[in-house]
Amino acid sequence: MVFEFEVQGGDFATAGNASSQIKKILKQLNVDHRDIKRIVVALYEAEVNIVAHAFKGRIIANIDTSEVRIRLVDEGPGIPDIELAMQQGYSTASSEVREMGFGAGMGLPNMKKNTDEMHVTSVVDKGTTVELIVFINQPTT
Amino acid sequence: MEAKSFHHALKVRDDICIGCTHCMTVCPTEAIRVRNGKAVIIDDRCVDCGMCLRNCPVKAIHIEHDDFKKIFDFEHRVALVPAVLSGQFPEDITVAQIYSALMELGFTAVYEVEHGVEILLEAAKRFVKNPAANQPVISSFCPAIVRLIQVRFPALTENVMLLKPPLDIAALHIKKLYTDKGINSDRLGIFYITPCAAKIAAIKSPVGEEWSPISGVINMDFIFNKIYKSIKQNGKSESCYLPKIDPLTSEGVMWSLTHGEATPIQGRCLAIDEIHNVIDFLEKLENEEIDDIDFVELRACDESCAGGVLAVANRFLAVERLKNRAANLPSVSGPIPSEMSEESIVRSKEYLINHIAIDDVNPRSMLMLDENMAEAMKKMNQRNRLLKSLPQVDCGACGAPNCQALAEDIVQGKAGIEQCFFIRNRQISSGKLNMAGSTAIIESIWGKKKLKKPESENI
Secondary structure, eight states: OEEEEEEETTOGGGTTHHHHHHHHHHHHTTOOHHHHHHHHHHHHHHHHHHHHHOSEEEEEEEEOSSEEEEEEEEESSOOSOHHHHTSTTOOOOOHHHHHTTOOSSOHHHHHHHHSSEEEEEEETTTEEEEEEEEEOSOTTO | OOOSSOOOOEEEOTTTOOOOSHHHHHOTTOOEEEETTEEEEOTTTOOOOOHHHHHOTTOOEEEOOOOGGGGGGSSEEEEEEOGGGGGGSOTTSOHHHHHHHHHHTTOSEEEEGGGGHHHHHHHHHHHHHOTTSOSSEEOSOOHHHHHHHHHHOGGGGGGBOOBOOHHHHHHHHHHHHHHHTTOOGGGEEEEEEESSHHHHHHHHSOSSOSOOOOOEEEEHHHHHHHHHHHHHHHOSSTTOOOOOOOOOOHHHHHTTSTTTTTTTSOSSEEEEESHHHHHHHHHHHHTTOSOSOOEEEEESSTTGGGGOTTOOSOHHHHHHHHHHHHHTSOOTTSOOOSSOOTTOGGGGHHHHHHTOBOOOOOOOOOOOSOSSHHHHHHHHHHHHHHHHHSOOOOOOTTSSSSHHHHHHHHHTTSSOGGGSHHHHHHHHHTTSSOHHHHHHHHHHHHTTGGGSOOTTOOO
16 A cells, blocks of 8 residues: 655654654555554654754655655755764754754664665755655564 | 553433533644534543543533442441532531531541551652652652543553552551551441542543442532531531541641642752643653652642542632631641551551552553554645645534544544534535435434524524
8 A cells, every 4th residue: 555745844843753753554455563663763853853954845655564664855955975974973954954853863873773674765956755664564573 | 450441430421411612622632523513532542631621611511420328338437528629618617627527417427538648758758769769759649631641642551650649648547557457348338438530430440459448429519519518507616526637737638739748848849730731841841851859749629639520629728728727837847746547547557558559641642643653654645635625714524623534543443534614515416426425424424413503593
């Protein structure tokens, strides 16, 4: 199943709406609550990243019985050095964003920690695409 | 393991229910449908918050409590009373008078629930500080909230503080007191005076506990009338026997009010009351949008227990009275009073601390469309298609609280699409449904009476 959401850059008041919607869908599909938590925590971080850094973006969630694959595609400044951005505590967020309690440089590392796979591609001055993959209904979990 | 079926104290009286939509549309867990002209509560979804009872225009929803006469089945009859009861009366009636009236009604002892706070507070502080606890720790105080988390926020069940609330601690203490005196539990009746339905449900089917030592539950509004009558008839001071009870601590008196837990528990603590406020907050908490909070106190009722559905006094006046009462009492952290009675809860501290833990609170999500995910996905697609053909009016005329709830009922085989008035109209105009068929559907939802023309009317 595919679900799509629009995200508006700079609109912190509604940041998290797409995550909440996807969370509701996953609950209705009876996905294990521990998996839902991992997905939503990573997704919320990624959604806030679009709001904080990009002009606008789209979230495309692809859900099937073995995995949840979420692509977040934004139009924005892009990330010049992805490896550096993956380091804990590294942030380019403006002081304005930090004052709102965001931009502590934990975003990407936290997303990676909560997903089974994460792919980030970026083109400077064009935008960033993040793909979050969480395996669900695994026999061992 | 928790029982499959859940006890609910909230009951619909079919002889009084007029079959309207008030309770159905206010229910925060969408646990009510209308069938045959009567409200029906879906047991698995109900969290006993009492919102339906508050909103019923004809008082058709009531809280089933135990027969007062049941107290006389026991030789020893203890009234276990929450401090909020004393807040129901005007200032000129003293706490001692209230409790002596309870004795006159037939109880042999009165004990205040919030003595349990003297044991709980320290344990709660330790629980919150423990680095192994899932932050924020969510209070286990309000049973409606614990149930809400189980059915709507399953991931947060891991955050619930696994400690008994003051009520259970106090009940355990009483049981021990009498057992130590050689009084068997079949001779001891502990009766809790409840300000709400959720506490009854918690006693009859406890979460995280095997059993409850409480023998019965009596509604606060019922006992309030009895006490008030007794005080009015017997006068205030003469002949009134004042039961000897230990004074509560100020924290104890305040515990069941908003901020009652959040204030004395150390760290960054938040207090949120009223179930919709709580739901909004839990949504954010579940996404981890909010962090660095140590403890959250969550209560289903506005102004917490002072706003309980069975509380009679105006909740703000009740809070004022309880604050005044607390102002004159010692703090729980103060020195132990020199005149500690034989029955003081502090004497069984060690025993109670050893029994203060409760088992894990298990999720029992009621949001899923099907247990099997592939089936759930099919049903979700079907629901989304249905939703497009429904009018989005959320009128409730189908007997479900809104269009989405009807669509979900349909995919789960619990309702038919023709229950929707708009769809029916379409079916009639296309010849798929005739008038008699439409009438039968309306009657299955709203009963036969609503379609009958009253004799006096000429429309």
